[in-house]
Structure formats: C-alpha cells, structure tokens
Amino acid sequence: MNKKFPISLHFVLTFIGLAVMLYMIFLYAPEEMTMGEVQRIFYVHVACAWPALMGFIIIFFSSIVYLWKRTQYADELAHTTAEVGFIFCTCVLVTGPLWAKPAWGVWWAWDARLTLTFLLWLLYIAYLMLRSYLVNPGRAANLCAVVGIIGFVDVLIDYMAIRWWRTQHPQPVVLGGPDSGLDPRMLATLLVSVCVFTILFFLLVRIRLRLAGIRRELSEIRHVLAFKHSED
C-alpha cells in the first residue's frame, strides 16, 4: 500500500481535493432558495457524517478479525479508526446544530437520527476511554473489540432512522424515496465533498497508524531491554 500509494501523494491528493471542494461549495453550487447561504453547511455536515459512520464499520470488521485471528494490526486499525472517527463524529454534532438553529429555530431536537448520532459519539468516547484506562493491553483490546461489535448496531439503526421514522432531521436527498433529489450542481458538490472527506479520513488513519507502529516498536525495544536487565 505504501509503495503503490505513498503517503506524500495521499497528502497532495487530499489538498487538491479540499481546494476543489471549497471552490464547488462556495462558487459552483447554487444558493438554496429558502435557507440561503446557511444551506452550504449541508455539504460539510454530510461529508463528515459518512466517514463517522464508516469509521465504526471498519471498527466492527477489525474487531471481528482481531477476536478471530488475534492479529495486532486489526486491533491497531480499530483503535486508530476510533480516534479519527471520533473527530469526524464531533464535526457532525457541531455543524448539525449550526445548521439547525437558523433552519428550525432550535439548536437540537431529540429525534431518532440526532439521538442515535449522539449515541454513536458516546460509543466512540467509551471505546477510547476503555483504551486509555485499562492497564492490561490484551484485556483492553478484547473489551474494545466487544464494544466495536455491539456499537455497530447503532450505526445500522442510525443510517436507517430517517428512512424508518418521521424525524425532525431532513429525509435523505441521495438514495432516498421518489420525492428526494437535489439540483445536479448541488449533487455534484455533495458527492465531491463526500469523496474528499473520505480521502481525508483515510489519510488521517494512515498518519495515525504510523504513530501506532512507532509505539509498537518502542514497546518491543522496552521488552528487549527489560529482558536484558533481568538476565544481567
């Protein structure tokens, strides 16, 4: 992966993507008739929501692989993804109310979608807290894998919430019902934003995985040193 797609190229691709995305959001996409400029929050809000959900999907599969095969990489990937996913989920929970206040007149409503997204954020926190506070790394990995698998249920319900129930949160505009849809320029901007934030998500995961690699190397050297001291 590193040789085929070096991280420097990933950086360049992300920055070009971000520049194109900003151009499309502020200059290419038309202004929405009823909400005006504030509707442009939608592009970054949805673009952050997708990696936030995808993060937990990766945690789910990595956790299964870890419990099944006991590979350290799967555990590191799950931990890394949780940290990056938490950042994206926080962005969703901040940009959402900033759009809701001018659109609905309130910052927050306890409807199914909003509550389940808040629950997803709490699951990310629970996952990261377990990692930090459990002293035994093996036990932390096992417990986090269980949280990762159980938490995935929330992702599924969260995704389907606006399709199953009538919520304050808008109905899906992409892959929704027959009445859903967007202006073609708005749709293009949304799709570009989602792609760029997905690329950004994987870039951050790769950078964070490097950190995990250094940490692993450090603990291996510490073991070697401790072994040498015990021999002496």
Added chain:
Amino acid sequence: MVNKYLFLAYAFVWLIFILYTWNISRRQASLKKELDELKHRVGESVSAPTQGKSGY
C-alpha cells in the same frame, strides 16, 4: 457578509482537523525521540557487557 453560522461551521471543522493533525505530529515527534534514545541504550547495552567485565 458571510452568514455567521456558515462561518462558524467551516471554521470549527478546519480548526479541529488542524489541531488533530498538530496533536498527532507532536505525539509522533515525542515517540520518535524516545525511540531513538532507547535504540541508543540498546546499542550501548550490547557493547556494555565486555566493557563491564573488563572494568571489574
């Protein structure tokens, strides 16, 4: 005049990503420093036994 909610939303998103990237690079620099020190110590401990024996 840019809408204040729009400005706040985009400012927050960029700020959080910049802070997170800065945080990762800071952690990476500190771990790399620790790793280099330990590697140096491992190198010393490999050559140390002969020095130690000759010292006694």
